[in-house]
Amino acid sequence: MEFQDVVRRRRMVRRYADRPVDPAVVDRMLDNAVRAPSAGFTQGWSFLVLDRPADVGRFWSSTAPPGPPSRWLAGMRTAPVVIVPLCSKAAYLDRYAEPDKRGAGEQRWPVPYWYVDTGMASLLILQTAVDEGLGACFFGIPGDRVPALREEFGIPEEQRPVGAVTVGHRAADTGAQGSPARRPRRPTEEVVHRGAW
Numbered sequence: 001m002e003f004q005d006v007v008r009r010r011r012m013v014r015r016y017a018d019r020p021v022d023p024a025v026v027d028r029m030l031d032n033a034v035r036a037p038s039a040g041f042t043q044g045w046s047f048l049v050l051d052r053p054a055d056v057g058r059f060w061s062s063t064a065p066p067g068p069p070s071r072w073l074a075g076m077r078t079a080p081v082v083i084v085p086l087c088s089k090a091a092y093l094d095r096y097a098e099p100d101k102r103g104a105g106e107q108r109w110p111v112p113y114w115y116v117d118t119g120m121a122s123l124l125i126l127q128t129a130v131d132e133g134l135g136a137c138f139f140g141i142p143g144d145r146v147p148a149l150r151e152e153f154g155i156p157e158e159q160r161p162v163g164a165v166t167v168g169h170r171a172a173d174t175g176a177q178g179s180p181a182r183r184p185r186r187p188t189e190e191v192v193h194r195g196a197w
């Protein structure tokens, strides 16, 4: 697929067809994710891949609120694959203590690069899904569910999930979903400041 088509067609998919995803495609998503840029080439990301129904079920039972599933959850639960991108702040502390980074001072990171880098890797997962003709959705894991997720999958304390990505074949092209169905895309001219603010 042309790169421009990948960018334009990508949108979050929140309901999936009852079809498995080729494991080789998931591998390609992950191989592309690790091509993302990272500060100091730290690569302080990790990916928990859940591609068996029992494991996907454990993801939802540990992260979903109790009670009957919402429409959102009922749709998302149809995804055959969930990928949890995680980041390690400790990896950046270690990397930036290395000789070529020493002396950068207390303010080594004007923003938390561990989130920036893992976000960039996550976008490559989303774009690879589109390139493969699949759908995907990046979404947040409620902070109060993270301890249960850690416990369920043995995630070390220093690893922080930045969210999760559902992957699967699109159930149907239902057009814009979620917030884009309710609010417009901000025009480029509104967000770009050329030469001065």
Ligand SMILES: Cc1cc2nc3c(=O)[nH]c(=O)nc-3n(C[C@H](O)[C@H](O)[C@H](O)COP(=O)(O)O)c2cc1C
Pocket (backbone or CB within 6 Å): 010, 011, 012, 013, 014, 137, 138, 139, 140, 141, 163, 177, 178, 179, 180
């Ligand atoms: C950091 C981040 C967190 C998001 N969290 C959620 C979420 O919790 N649930 C959800 O359905 N979508 C979530 N989204 C998807 C956004 O709602 C979506 O990207 C946005 O509305 C634009 O729509 P599009 O990606 O389909 O173009 C998240 C996206 C990002 C980048």
